[in-house]
Amino acid sequence: MNEPTGFDLEAAAGTLRTWLAEADRVLITAGAGLSAAAGHDYGDEDRFRELFPALHRAGLRSRYLVGVPLPPALRWGFWAVHIDDIRFSTTPNPLYQRLRALVEGTDHWVMTSNVDGFFARNGFAPDRVFTPQGDYGRYQCATPCTPSTWDSRPLVAQLLAAHDPATGAVTDPDALPRCPNCAGEVEINVRVGPQFVDAPYLPAGRRLRHWLGTAPADTRLLVLEFGAGFNTPGVIRRPGEQLVRHFPRGHLVRVNPDHPDTPADLADRALPVPVGAARLLGILATPHPAPDPTVTVRAVPE
Numbered sequence: 121m122n123e124p125t126g127f128d129l130e131a132a133a134g135t136l137r138t139w140l141a142e143a144d145r146v147l148i149t150a151g152a153g154l155s156a157a158a159g160h161d162y163g164d165e166d167r168f169r170e171l172f173p174a175l176h177r178a179g180l181r182s183r184y185l186v187g188v189p190l191p192p193a194l195r196w197g198f199w200a201v202h203i204d205d206i207r208f209s210t211t212p213n214p215l216y217q218r219l220r221a222l223v224e225g226t227d228h229w230v231m232t233s234n235v236d237g238f239f240a241r242n243g244f245a246p247d248r249v250f251t252p253q254g255d256y257g258r259y260q261c262a263t264p265c266t267p268s269t270w271d272s273r274p275l276v277a278q279l280l281a282a283h284d285p286a287t288g289a290v291t292d293p294d295a296l297p298r299c300p301n302c303a304g305e306v307e308i309n310v311r312v313g314p315q316f317v318d319a320p321y322l323p324a325g326r327r328l329r330h331w332l333g334t335a336p337a338d339t340r341l342l343v344l345e346f347g348a349g350f351n352t353p354g355v356i357r358r359p360g361e362q363l364v365r366h367f368p369r370g371h372l373v374r375v376n377p378d379h380p381d382t383p384a385d386l387a388d389r390a391l392p393v394p395v396g397a398a399r400l401l402g403i404l405a406t407p408h409p410a411p412d413p414t415v416t417v418r419a420v421p422e
């Protein structure tokens with residue numbers, strides 16, 4: 121894969137290595153682009169057709185179904201298959217594993233708009249991952265009548281047991297979920313509107329604010345941003361930039377093949393990396409400096 125003209129990936133990787141080695145603290149921030157790079161692209165039509173043949177026949181083409189009116193049996197059939205695929209697979213993801221290895225031994229936190237749980241499932245400390253947009257692993261009352269949320273794993277299992285792949289529908293109406301509190305409609309606990317129940321995520325948000333708020337002004341904070349575009353820039357992109365402004369010795373690395381631009385006022389404290397996360401992490405995973413096999417190291421000087 122070629123890099124954009126004029127961009128030196130090796131040099132960028134070198135800068136990142138230096139900033140990482142110098143950093144007192146590392147904040148990884150991530151948007152949908154990171155999970156897409158890890159092989160979970162909601163816009164991947166082939167995968168969509170494979171998992172949701174009936175919806176594909178009906179003319180739908182991607183997993184971005186918010187706002188698409190579907191009858192409950194089809195809607196919950198979609199959610200069950202989608203969440204089972206994205207959220208509950210136990211297979212380690214090589215890209216996330218590589219990212220974790222990169223920050224191993226550093227004082228780090230994760231803030232992500234992703235709701236797929238990949239960080240915690242790949243060895244990042246769950247109590248240091250802030251997911252302000254929610255988690256597919258929970259569901260809530262659609263009203264909501266209560267700030268309680270519930271584990272979606274048994275719900276997904278119940279839906280899948282009644283799911284007909286040929287039609288994409290949940291065939292048993294009794295398998296469709298109801299609010300355990302008011303028996304009304306439920307929805308997955310992700311931020312799609314003002315009804316979102318954010319209670320499960322507030323404690324991590326408070327801990328992250330404390331971690332940042334108690335950092336000395338001269339802290340060398342490295343914000344390592346992956347795949348955060350402009351769908352919800354106020355969640356990941358802007359806060360990361362603001363943090364680097366707040367810490368004069370801080371750095372921002374923005375890994376994004378589509379929107380790599382960094383703010384002019386951050387000047388050389390910001391590094392745009394216009395390639396995908398997989399490409400960059402692949403380069404970083406190779407030992408550096410690479411030992412030269414033609415050079416024999418002598419233990420005793422002549």
Ligand SMILES: [Zn+2]
Binds near residue numbers: 263265266303
């Ligand atoms: Zn309710």
